[in-house]
Amino acid sequence: MGVLTDRRAFESYVTAARSRWERLWSGDQWVISVGISECSIAKGALETYRHLELVLAAGHIRAVLRRVGCAGWCFAEPFVEVKMPDSPPIVYGWVTTERVPELIDGLRRGDLHADWALGVRSVEPWRGIPPLGEHPFLRHQHRILLEHAGVIDPESIEDYIAVGGYGAFVKALFEMTPEEVVEEVKASNLRGRGGAGFPAGIKWESGRRTPARPKYVVVNSHEGEPNVFKDRRLLETNPHLVLEGLLIGCYALETPYGYNFIGGEHALALRRFQRAVEQAYEFGLLGDNILGSGFSCHVRVRTGGGAYICGEGSALMYAIMGQRGQPRTKPPRSVEEGLWRRPTVLNNTETFASVPAIIRNGGAWYASLGTKESTGTKLITMQGPVRYLGVAEIEMGLPMRQLIFDVFGGMRPGYRFKGIQTGGVSAGPLREEELDVPVDFDSLTSLGGMLGSGGFVVFDDSVCAVDFARYLVAFSRYESCGKCTPCRLGTPALVEILDRIRYGFGRPEDLEIIQYASKHIIELSLCGLGQVAPMPLLGMLERFRDEFVEHITERRCRAGVCPLESAVAVR
Amino acid sequence: MELPVVPRRPIDLDPLQRILEERYRPQDHQEAQELIVGACQEAQHLYGWVPPQAAHLIAEHLGVTINRVYGLLTFYADFRTQPPGRHYLWLCYGAACYVAGAQRLIEVLRDEYGMDEKGDLADGILSVNVFNGCLGVCDLAPVGQLDHQTYVGHLTAEELRALIERLRRNDGVEGSHGGSH
Ligand SMILES: Cc1cc2nc3c(=O)[nH]c(=O)nc-3n(C[C@H](O)[C@H](O)[C@H](O)COP(=O)(O)O)c2cc1C
Ligand code: SF4
Ligand code: FES
Numbered sequence: 001m002g003v004l005t006d007r008r009a010f011e012s013y014v015t016a017a018r019s020r021w022e023r024l025w026s027g028d029q030w031v032i033s034v035g036i037s038e039c040s041i042a043k044g045a046l047e048t049y050r051h052l053e054l055v056l057a058a059g060h061i062r063a064v065l066r067r068v069g070c071a072g073w074c075f076a077e078p079f080v081e082v083k084m085p086d087s088p089p090i091v092y093g094w095v096t097t098e099r100v101p102e103l104i105d106g107l108r109r110g111d112l113h114a115d116w117a118l119g120v121r122s123v124e125p126w127r128g129i130p131p132l133g134e135h136p137f138l139r140h141q142h143r144i145l146l147e148h149a150g151v152i153d154p155e156s157i158e159d160y161i162a163v164g165g166y167g168a169f170v171k172a173l174f175e176m177t178p179e180e181v182v183e184e185v186k187a188s189n190l191r192g193r194g195g196a197g198f199p200a201g202i203k204w205e206s207g208r209r210t211p212a213r214p215k216y217v218v219v220n221s222h223e224g225e226p227n228v229f230k231d232r233r234l235l236e237t238n239p240h241l242v243l244e245g246l247l248i249g250c251y252a253l254e255t256p257y258g259y260n261f262i263g264g265e266h267a268l269a270l271r272r273f274q275r276a277v278e279q280a281y282e283f284g285l286l287g288d289n290i291l292g293s294g295f296s297c298h299v300r301v302r303t304g305g306g307a308y309i310c311g312e313g314s315a316l317m318y319a320i321m322g323q324r325g326q327p328r329t330k331p332p333r334s335v336e337e338g339l340w341r342r343p344t345v346l347n348n349t350e351t352f353a354s355v356p357a358i359i360r361n362g363g364a365w366y367a368s369l370g371t372k373e374s375t376g377t378k379l380i381t382m383q384g385p386v387r388y389l390g391v392a393e394i395e396m397g398l399p400m401r402q403l404i405f406d407v408f409g410g411m412r413p414g415y416r417f418k419g420i421q422t423g424g425v426s427a428g429p430l431r432e433e434e435l436d437v438p439v440d441f442d443s444l445t446s447l448g449g450m451l452g453s454g455g456f457v458v459f460d461d462s463v464c465a466v467d468f469a470r471y472l473v474a475f476s477r478y479e480s481c482g483k484c485t486p487c488r489l490g491t492p493a494l495v496e497i498l499d500r501i502r503y504g505f506g507r508p509e510d511l512e513i514i515q516y517a518s519k520h521i522i523e524l525s526l527c528g529l530g531q532v533a534p535m536p537l538l539g540m541l542e543r544f545r546d547e548f549v550e551h552i553t554e555r556r557c558r559a560g561v562c563p564l565e566s567a568v569a570v571r
Numbered sequence: 572m573e574l575p576v577v578p579r580r581p582i583d584l585d586p587l588q589r590i591l592e593e594r595y596r597p598q599d600h601q602e603a604q605e606l607i608v609g610a611c612q613e614a615q616h617l618y619g620w621v622p623p624q625a626a627h628l629i630a631e632h633l634g635v636t637i638n639r640v641y642g643l644l645t646f647y648a649d650f651r652t653q654p655p656g657r658h659y660l661w662l663c664y665g666a667a668c669y670v671a672g673a674q675r676l677i678e679v680l681r682d683e684y685g686m687d688e689k690g691d692l693a694d695g696i697l698s699v700n701v702f703n704g705c706l707g708v709c710d711l712a713p714v715g716q717l718d719h720q721t722y723v724g725h726l727t728a729e730e731l732r733a734l735i736e737r738l739r740r741n742d743g744v745e746g747s748h749g750g751s752h
Contacts, residue, residue, distance in 0.1 A: 042708040042722035075710055226665035229707035264612055264649055265704065305608055305647030308703065322604035322639065324646040340601060381709075383667030389710035421666065455705075457666040471669050478703055 003284035006292040007174055013283075014161055021162035030063035031083040032056070035150055037070035037236040038268045039229075039390075044096055045078035051100040052080070059104065069237025071150025073137055074390035076118055081150070082107060088122040091132055137388040140407050142369070142395040144377050145353050149237045154272050157279040160240040166285055168356035169247045173293045176359075181252040182208060185355065187363025189375045194220055194311075194348030195426065195452045196528075197374070197441040200355075203345055207253050207335045210343040217249045218339065219260040220316060221269070221349045224308035225424040226475055228455030230379040231349035233391050235262070235269035238353075239276035245352030247285070247297055248359055253345055256296040260349075261316055264303040274301050308479035312527055313346050314338075315481065326481045327527035348453070350379055370396030374440035378451070382408045384458030385415040394439065401435040404458060411460065419465075419543065421457040423450025425472050426532040428539010429459075448539050464559035465544035466551055469537045470498040476533035487530030490521035494534060504564040506552035514541065582622045587614055591632045603633040608643055611650060619659065620651035648703070655698035656691055658738050662715040665705030671712040672727075677701060679728045684735065696738050 004010045024031060034040075034049045049067065056063045073079065076093025083089040084107065094116060095103060106113050112127055119132030132138060143149075152159035160166070172181050186201030207215065219242060223231040235242060242260070250258045262270045277299050280286040288296040302320045304310040310325035317339045319325035338344025354376060358366045367375045374396040380403065381391050387409030394403060404410065404420065411417050419429040427450030430437065437443050444451050459468060477491035497514055500506050518534035525531045541548055550556045555564050590613050597603035610633065614625040621644055630637045644650045664673050680686040685693030690700055708714055711724025723734060 039708050039710075042706075042711060042714070042716075042724070074708070224704050226669075226703060226705050227667075229705050229709070232707060263704075264608070264647075265702070266707075300605070302605055303609060303612065305612065305643070306649035306702075306704070307647050319608070320605055321601075322607040322635070322643070324642055383665070383705075383709045383712070384670050455666075457670060459670050463670055468670075471666075471674075475703060 003282070003287075004291060005284060007170060010166070010170055010291055014167070017158050017162040021159070024064065025083065025089075028062075028085045030056075030061055030085070031066065031081075031089070032063055033066040033068045033081040033089075033150075035070055035077060035079045036067045037233065038266075039070055039074045039233070040077040040079070041268075043077045047097040048078045048080065048095055048100060051097045052104070055101050055104050059108065061104070061108070067153055067155070068150050069152075069154040070233050070391070071237070072146055072233075072391040072393070073118065073388070075137075075388045079118070079150070081121075088120045088126050090120050090126075090129060091118045092116045093118045136409060137390070137392070137407060140398065140402060141393050142377050143393045144357050145234065145241065145350065145379060146237075146391070146393045148241075152238065154237055154239055155275050157240060157276070157283060160238070164360075165240050165356075166244055168359035169244050169251070169285070170291065172248050172251055172359050173291065173295060178208070178252045178254050181248060181359065184358055184363040185252070188354075188358045188366035189363075189373075190351065190354055190358060190366065191374060191441060192348055193350035193354070193378070193453065195424075195450075197451065200347055200351050203335060203347070204249070204252055206333075207343055207345040210336050212336075212343055213255075214257055214342055215253050215255040216257045216259060216339045216342055216344040217246060217253050217255060218258070218316070218320070218344055218346045219246050219349055219352050220311060220313075220346055221260055221262040221266070221273075222304055222311035222316060223263050223266065223349075223453075224304075224306070224311050224479075225453060225455060227383060227421070227424045227457055228381050228453050230381050230391050230454060232263070232266040232269040234349055234353055234379070235266070235273050239269075239273040240280070241353045241356060242273065242349055243276050243280060243299065245355040246299065247280075248355050249345065249347070249352060250297045251295060256298055258297060258299040259302060259320060259339070260299065261302050261304065261310075261320055263310075264305045270301070270303060277301060307481075308475075309481045309527075309529055312529065315527070316346065317344060324481075326483045327529075329526060350453075371438065371440050373442055374451075378439070378454050380407075380439070380454045380456065382456045382458060384420075385412045385460055386410060386458050387412055396440040397438040397443075399435070400430065400437050400439050403439055403456075404435065408458075411458070415460040417458065418460050418463065419458075421459065421468070421472070421536065423452035423532075423535070424455050425475050425536060426450055426452055426528075427535050429536070429543055431543050448535075448542065450535075462559055462561070464557050464561045465540045465547045466498060466501055466557070467559070467561050469540035470495060470502060472536035472540075473498065473533060476529060480529060480533075484524075484526040484530065486521045486524035487526070487533065490517060490525075490530070491533050493517055494521070494537060498537070501548065501551045502557075502562040502564070504551070504555045504562075506548075508552055510552065511541065511545075511548060514538075582618060582624055584624055584628055586617055587625055587628060588632075590617075591629070595632065597633065600634065603635060604639070606633055607635060607640060608647070611640065611644060615650060619655045620653060622654075623652075626652075649700075651689075651698075653689065653691075656695045658697045658718055660697055660699045660715050660717055661706070661719075662699050662701050663706040663713065664701050664703055665709065665712075667705065667709035668713040671725075673713040675728055676713060676726060676731050679731055683732070692735075694739075697735060 080095040081091045117129045120126040190200045191197040246258045310319045315325040315327045334344045421429045428448045482488045610629045614621045714724045
């Protein structure tokens with residue numbers, strides 16, 4: 001593939017890629033796609049892939065064997081999609097290696113193994129297999145970011161272009177001014193997906209307004225929270241989508257310097273994004289004078305080494321600069337003085353990934369999705385004993401109850417819902433009676449919860465509220481960078497009080513000390529970590545106060561997890 | 572489950588040198604600073620830890636002081652500045668794994684196998700990295716990743732004990748840590 005030097009060359013490549021794509025799906029060979037991502041590798045997807053290779057060769061089946069990314073249904077992995085010459089693609093779940101021969105032999109004989117199928121990719125049922133879109137996990141989803149997840153090969157720029165990729169960037173480049181791009185993002189009312197929900201268009205506009213140069217545009221793919229795994233899945237499954245969003249961001253800021261900061265633990269996400277960057281350079285979609293437009297752009301990939309605090313904006317910038325990732329006081333804000341003390345626009349991975357569709361379809365279209373104040377779609381990961389674990393994409397505003405009990409399938413047999421922790425380590429939980437709240441930024445906040453980055457943890461009766469609160473606060477204690485005193489000394493104090501309660505030495509006044517100490521930590525800490533560290537504890541205390549009291553006055557833990565008895569015995 | 576057996580070798584700096592020359596060629600001092608963490612990660616992948624010789628090589632290659640390199644090695648949880656045990660377990664301590672009982676596994680490692688602050692078991696058979704984040708495969712919770720490749724999911728205390736016994740028996744001549752991706 002030679003470098004594409006102008007728009008016409010790009011368009012004719014698009015036409016060629018499209019027709020190759022169509023021929024792939026309409027030919028008389030089998031097309032078999034295996035989901036390969038960190039989550040499926042853990043369940044043996046690579047072995048499934050290798051076994052398929054052998055079985056297809058042994059059976060002399062004319063087939064194209066492909067690798068695709070995670071499609072969100074992690075609960076059904078390893079998954080395999082089979083398209084036979086006369087059938088629509090059928091998606092099968094739980095295809096472990098020992099099932100491979102049975103599946104392929106069965107299909108050749110006309111036995112469809114409907115019981116292993118998640119659905120067919122068509123609007124109509126096909127020979128008794130329902131459409132994929134009717135699967136309970138997918139029925140309430142609205143997939144924009146995940147539209148091509150599990151369909152295209154994440155390591156193929158050609159696949160991405162065949163399904164319309166880079167069209168939005170090229171449109172912006174040739175048909176829109178940078179100001180118009182910012183206007184469109186503003187009109188969409190896209191709010192940052194990294195937690196705080198600040199409108200991206202307004203951030204971009206203030207980045208434009210700062211006169212100093214050079215400027216930087218940075219993707220935050222650090223994702224160090226213990227409750228969430230959506231950004232790395234996005235990078236693993238469709239890295240070019242994030243890259244295209246970043247390119248549009250650089251164009252809007254009129255800067256040639258883009259960065260992606262990826263958490264060092266996310267090895268496959270890192271590799272696939274790097275690969276995407278290399279491919280974009282090969283195609284001339286990155287580099288100097290892109291498609292002859294006069295616009296140049298260079299993207300650097302940087303990684304961290306396992307420190308949650310490096311996800312915080314200013315700490316992240318120090319981390320890129322090769323300093324210890326510790327936050328600094330604001331102002332100046334990053335859009336005035338960020339990376340290398342230059343104006344820097346930082347957004348979350350998902351925020352950037354949302355941009356191409358906004359440029360393609362218009363800000364007004366995006367704003368019509370979701371709720372008035374929280375527009376568009378949101379990636380959600382849920383943890384805990386629910387049936388369909390994975391990544392879902394929903395329209396903002398879906399009621400929490402529906403999210404838990406329809407999309408994620410409700411509680412697994414034998415588990416009873418007790419609560420759901422929201423906002424990662426930064427907010428409190430909700431109880432059963434609060435689940436009619438719409439899942440969007442403001443509604444959750446009004447209940448003391450938080451949308452955050454969209455990671456939720458469902459917990460059941462076997463989890464003790466005191467013990468869980470300790471876990472969440474202890475996380476912040478461990479990850480505190482130690483720069484400021486309220487956080488460095490305050491979070492260990494909270495953990496100490498909670499341990500006292502867990503071990504059966506709690507005193508009634510401890511609950512007041514918690515409130516009092518928390519207030520100080522929240523008000524006096526330098527950065528977001530300390531400012532929210534006590535929130536999960538305060539939330540648990542509000543929702544499950546009786547459990548705290550039981551621990552203190554009766555020395556009883558109804559979940560039976562706290563080490564109360566041994567403590568009493570020691571005493 | 573196959574466990575790789577790679578003999579433990581003395582630190583050979585050549586492979587690191589080659590990687591640095593091929594892929595770590597900063598255009599200026601600014602970029603050199605941006606590359607320190609990445610270079611340390613390469614060393615950690617090669618050796619399973621960042622030996623002092625490697626840290627010095629990185630500092631020299633990038634033209635930064637050794638203090639800058641050590642400043643980062645001691646800041647980030649992922650880096651080791653001491654040689655690891657023979658095997659390596661990346662044990663998830665994310666919320667899903669916590670809710671599913673990861674705490675119990677850590678207690679077993681501490682109480683029964685003498686796991687210390689660094690995550691090393693007393694007899695050197697295993698180094699555990701208790702990961703304060705999510706491995707991203709929560710439906711296997713509680714879960715760990717052994718020697719950079721094999722996932723061990725739905726771990727119970729008994730299974731963890733059995734795993735360690737297996738590692739001990741299998742360990743015959745040499746174990747492996749210096750994993751590669
Ligand atoms: C302790 C801490 C950790 C954070 N971690 C992340 C993270 O991993 N990813 C992320 O996108 N934002 C994270 N944030 C939020 C960022 O500071 C910043 O607000 C965000 O990246 C901006 O992008 P957005 O407006 O698109 O959300 C974190 C904030 C704090 C205080
Ligand atoms: S609040 Fe905590 S993490 Fe933030 S700067 Fe202060 S000590 Fe560091
Ligand atoms: S919390 Fe352990 S894999 Fe997600």
